[in-house]
Amino acid sequence: MTSPEDATPVKPPPSFSPGVARVPSISRYPDDPDSAHSIDAELAEYRSGSSPTPSLATTTELPIRSSSPHARSIRSSTPQLARSSLGSPFEGRFDGSEDIRSLIIRAFSPAVAVYASDDTDELVRNKGFKGGFWELIRPFGETVPGKVVIRDSVGSSRAWEDYGVRFMDLKGFGRTPAGRESGRESPLAQMEEILEQQLESSEGPLGTTIPSKDAQGLPIASPLWKILLRQILSTTSAAPHETFNHPVASVIAISSRNGSPLETLRQLYAESSSGEKRLPDWVHQEYLRYYVLVHDEERDDIAESTKLYDQMKRHFGLHCHLLRLRSSQCVVTDDDSVQVPICEWLSPQEHLSGVGEAETLVDLGTDGTPYLFDSDATAIRTFIRELIVQSVIPFMENRVAVWNDQVASRRRGISGRFMSVGRRFMTFGSGSRSGAAGASGGSGNYDSTNNSYSPDSPEAVLRKMADFAFMLRDWKLSASTYEMIQSDYKNDKAWKYHAGVNEMCAVSMLLNPLAASTKIKLESIDQMFENACYSYLTRCSDGPHALRSLTLAVELLKSRGGSATESAARWAMRVMDFGLVGPVGQILFTERVSTCYASKTPVSGARWGARRRKAGMWSIFAADQWLKAGKATQASACLEEAERLYADVLEVDGVFPMPEMQTFVDNLRHAVKVEYLGTRGFNTQDEPAPGELEATEETSEQLANVGKRAHRHSLIGLPAQLDAGSLNTTSGVRDPEDPPNDDFERA
Amino acid sequence: MSYYFTILSPTDTPIFNIAFGTSKGGGDGIARFRFPDTAQYMNQFIIHSSLDIVEEAQWTNGGMYLKHVDTYPPAAAYISAFLTPSGARFLLLHQPPQLPNSNTGSLGSSSLLGPGGSTTRASSSSIAANPTSPQTEEAVRQFMNEIYESFVKTAMSPFYKQGMEIRSPVFRTKVTAAGKKWL
Numbered sequence: 001m002t003s004p005e006d007a008t009p010v011k012p013p014p015s016f017s018p019g020v021a022r023v024p025s026i027s028r029y030p031d032d033p034d035s036a037h038s039i040d041a042e043l044a045e046y047r048s049g050s051s052p053t054p055s056l057a058t059t060t061e062l063p064i065r066s067s068s069p070h071a072r073s074i075r076s077s078t079p080q081l082a083r084s085s086l087g088s089p090f091e092g093r094f095d096g097s098e099d100i101r102s103l104i105i106r107a108f109s110p111a112v113a114v115y116a117s118d119d120t121d122e123l124v125r126n127k128g129f130k131g132g133f134w135e136l137i138r139p140f141g142e143t144v145p146g147k148v149v150i151r152d153s154v155g156s157s158r159a160w161e162d163y164g165v166r167f168m169d170l171k172g173f174g175r176t177p178a179g180r181e182s183g184r185e186s187p188l189a190q191m192e193e194i195l196e197q198q199l200e201s202s203e204g205p206l207g208t209t210i211p212s213k214d215a216q217g218l219p220i221a222s223p224l225w226k227i228l229l230r231q232i233l234s235t236t237s238a239a240p241h242e243t244f245n246h247p248v249a250s251v252i253a254i255s256s257r258n259g260s261p262l263e264t265l266r267q268l269y270a271e272s273s274s275g276e277k278r279l280p281d282w283v284h285q286e287y288l289r290y291y292v293l294v295h296d297e298e299r300d301d302i303a304e305s306t307k308l309y310d311q312m313k314r315h316f317g318l319h320c321h322l323l324r325l326r327s328s329q330c331v332v333t334d335d336d337s338v339q340v341p342i343c344e345w346l347s348p349q350e351h352l353s354g355v356g357e358a359e360t361l362v363d364l365g366t367d368g369t370p371y372l373f374d375s376d377a378t379a380i381r382t383f384i385r386e387l388i389v390q391s392v393i394p395f396m397e398n399r400v401a402v403w404n405d406q407v408a409s410r411r412r413g414i415s416g417r418f419m420s421v422g423r424r425f426m427t428f429g430s431g432s433r434s435g436a437a438g439a440s441g442g443s444g445n446y447d448s449t450n451n452s453y454s455p456d457s458p459e460a461v462l463r464k465m466a467d468f469a470f471m472l473r474d475w476k477l478s479a480s481t482y483e484m485i486q487s488d489y490k491n492d493k494a495w496k497y498h499a500g501v502n503e504m505c506a507v508s509m510l511l512n513p514l515a516a517s518t519k520i521k522l523e524s525i526d527q528m529f530e531n532a533c534y535s536y537l538t539r540c541s542d543g544p545h546a547l548r549s550l551t552l553a554v555e556l557l558k559s560r561g562g563s564a565t566e567s568a569a570r571w572a573m574r575v576m577d578f579g580l581v582g583p584v585g586q587i588l589f590t591e592r593v594s595t596c597y598a599s600k601t602p603v604s605g606a607r608w609g610a611r612r613r614k615a616g617m618w619s620i621f622a623a624d625q626w627l628k629a630g631k632a633t634q635a636s637a638c639l640e641e642a643e644r645l646y647a648d649v650l651e652v653d654g655v656f657p658m659p660e661m662q663t664f665v666d667n668l669r670h671a672v673k674v675e676y677l678g679t680r681g682f683n684t685q686d687e688p689a690p691g692e693l694e695a696t697e698e699t700s701e702q703l704a705n706v707g708k709r710a711h712r713h714s715l716i717g718l719p720a721q722l723d724a725g726s727l728n729t730t731s732g733v734r735d736p737e738d739p740p741n742d743d744f745e746r747a
Numbered sequence: 748m749s750y751y752f753t754i755l756s757p758t759d760t761p762i763f764n765i766a767f768g769t770s771k772g773g774g775d776g777i778a779r780f781r782f783p784d785t786a787q788y789m790n791q792f793i794i795h796s797s798l799d800i801v802e803e804a805q806w807t808n809g810g811m812y813l814k815h816v817d818t819y820p821p822a823a824a825y826i827s828a829f830l831t832p833s834g835a836r837f838l839l840l841h842q843p844p845q846l847p848n849s850n851t852g853s854l855g856s857s858s859l860l861g862p863g864g865s866t867t868r869a870s871s872s873s874i875a876a877n878p879t880s881p882q883t884e885e886a887v888r889q890f891m892n893e894i895y896e897s898f899v900k901t902a903m904s905p906f907y908k909q910g911m912e913i914r915s916p917v918f919r920t921k922v923t924a925a926g927k928k929w930l
Contacts (some may be wrong), residue, residue: 172922408762466885570820573820573821574820576821577821607802608799608802608806609802609803611793611797611799613796613797613798613799614796614799616796617792617793617795617796620792649798649799651758651759656795657755657759657760657761657795658757658761658791658792658795659761659791660787660790660791660795661788661792661795662786663788664788664792
């Protein structure tokens with residue numbers, strides 16, 4: 001290992017380099033490229049350095065792969081939502097919250113089941129997709145190209161550019177709930193494991209996770225936080241109490257290789273609706289069937305397929321599609337090869353297996369993602385767009401309208417209220433319809449042995465309608481429906497339903513861009529989240545759902561701005577208090593508390609109203625925890641962030657008025673620095689660490705207000721050991737009052 | 748209940764610090780914070796971060812006593828604030844004791860006074876039971892007012908310059924006495 005003397009001059013990590021960290025915050029905005037790109041500049045310096053250490057040279061060649069999918073998703077999602085929510089009060093405060101909102105909205109996309117015949121799966125398997133047809137189309141479903149126009153319940157239509165669906169394997173659907181019962185806590189543990197893996201992969205000798213900044217130099221959500229958020233949102237599998245993962249439609253696919261196509265289709269339909277592939281009883285069986293004929297371009301005759309397709313259209317109506325694919329496998333070197341997009345929404349379990357798979361392929365120079373012919377990709381995109389725009393969306397709109405008319409409006413009217421009251425006290429009415437009516441005071445539709453409603457009962461239909469409206473992004477309708485059925489669930493003591501409805505009601509209220517301008521009561525939203533997490537945790541001990549609702553609360557309240565950010569921070573503290581996340585998750589939530597406070601902007605024209613001190617404090621705590629976890633890079637980033645936050649409120653940059661705080665921060669800075677350089681292989685023995693620490697302790701005891709500045713010197717002086725250049729900048733900060741102290745501390 | 752009382756100068760520099768515990772309900776007047784001994788800097792961090800709220804509250808609240816302004820939920824620390832005309836601020840951090848079932852060990856000394864008796868008395872005393880109750884607010888107000896009087900007299904001393912640290916032992920005794928009397 002080279003010692004600092006003979007290597008190129010090494011800039012210390014940003015948080016302790018005086019020149020960067022102590023620039024007053026005003027000059028830290030776009031016209032100051034220095035601070036925003038300090039690490040990049042540092043990296044560039046490294047690469048062009050005359051004698052870089054060998055290990056560094058090799059690692060710089062590796063692209064930082066872990067961050068690439070996010071870059072893609074950011075690019076693809078932000079502008080669209082920003083455009084679609086024109087006129088919302090979120091403009092002008094673009095700190096990545098639109099991005100997070102889009103992520104949350106897309107997390108609740110309609111699910112489409114895929115059930116392909118064996119010959120189709122085999123055809124696709126030849127193309128290199130082991131999971132069959134489902135795996136081939138799955139990544140394409142997450143973003144539908146072009147605008148998707150959705151009409152809401154009052155008839156006004158709105159175009160969305162970031163719409164998507166989630167394809168799910170019908171074969172895997174039935175056994176998911178059973179698997180979940182065995183390891184209930186496992187999703188949370190898996191989430192932690194993924195975070196650790198991501199940390200490891202970004203933790204190479206030079207794998208600095210550069211804190212991404214937007215145009216204003218404010219850090220947007222860290223990539224790790226986004227990973228965690230995405231995991232939290234995709235953890236939950238299909239459950240009776242919410243219908244987001246219940247299939248809205250089912251794609252039934254056959255291929256042109258099939259000998260008896262219509263019989264196969266009929267058989268597949270029968271299997272999925274009454275046979276062994278039938279969905280569990282609590283799933284509404286009435287969903288759209290969509291028939292796809294996969295035509296093999298290379299082996300089969302298109303005339304035959306067209307004839308068959310016409311026949312299909314005659315049998316099954318409009319919900320058909322002819323998908324023309326080439327059956328041979330595509331490799332990178334082919335002329336018109338395109339990379340298959342990476343799946344954005346993987347459950348933690350899939351993520352764990354998927355990441356392992358990608359790692360083994362790194363050596364081969366590929367990403368582990370398969371390739372497709374350009375024509376195939378276009379065909380699939382066209383198919384999915386047609387499926388969604390012409391079949392799925394109209395079907396959902398229609399269902400919402402019908403249920404709204406038949407079930408919800410009856411309930412809303414005066415007689416409906418009377419009915420529900422009557423039912424409650426006299427136990428008659430529609431309760432007799434359900435066979436498993438428990439006469440325990442509830443309405444009778446709730447089956448307390450299975451903890452579910454039958455899908456035909458008005459309670460379940462209303463929930464499904466509200467979920468449909470939510471997925472169609474008609475949050476006004478969904479919020480009012482959720483609110484309406486809330487009390488029913490409470491009376492039936494259907495606690496999981498009750499929790500879910502409270503959660504989604506608050507979420508749709510927060511997502512509704514129209515309600516954002518009108519004053520909605522934050523207390524009522526807080527109360528709903530409170531109910532949701534109490535029911536989830538205490539009554540049902542369902543950790544993943546509780547974590548999801550709390551995280552949604554944090555993110556949506558934060559994006560709302562104003563006084564809601566404080567309640568967002570409070571919910572983040574609740575998550576940590578409940579211990580729902582693992583150690584790395586705890587630190588990420590600590591960071592998030594800091595971001596929540598930091599996003600509270602001061603009253604215009606006044607110095608007060610911001611929460612800079614609180615944000616800085618949480619950032620310091622996060623740095624401390626990162627350091628304890630041995631991640632000096634992250635700790636350093638947090639420290640830098642803390643300095644930036646504190647810059648506005650401290651009289652002199654980096655000097656805290658409180659002596660014990662000062663001591664703690666100074667010790668932390670030093671420890672982070674030692675660790676940071678240590679992980680990069682520098683010999684920290686040369687540094688005056690032990691002596692410095694003693695000096696710190698000594699001086700801290702007799703610290704009065706004045707003594708602090710002198711004390712500050714010792715740490716400002718530290719980087720000078722490594723970088724002679726930075727000494728010049730420090731001398732400007734030096735306090736001319738008491739130079740003799742310097743000698744004392746150096747001794 | 749444990750208390751940490753700080754007077755901050757207009758430039759946020761602490762000019763007086765004291766930590767003490769409750770003397771009501773059989774308390775022995777010794778502060779027992781929830782942080783470990785190595786983490787006593789937490790008090791200052793919490794006080795410092797609550798200045799954000801104090802700065803906001805001083806424009807919206809008419810009185811000198813701002814009542815309970817801020818909470819730090821992870822440690823259940825509550826902050827009350829009092830403003831003075833010179834720009835100095837009195838901040839009181841109060842932290843109710845941890846629930847008896849979670850740390851019977853640390854309450855060992857007080858349980859010597861009478862097993863069970865001290866805890867019931869402490870919980871019946873309104874101050875220790877609920878840091879945001881009106882009784883607590885009132886007790887803190889009395890405490891703050893009494894300290895304000897002593898502070899004014901100390902600040903009038905010819906040897907005291909504004910913004911200087913208060914080293915007067917008389918003032919410290921008076922604060923301790925006020926703490927014993929009201930909290």
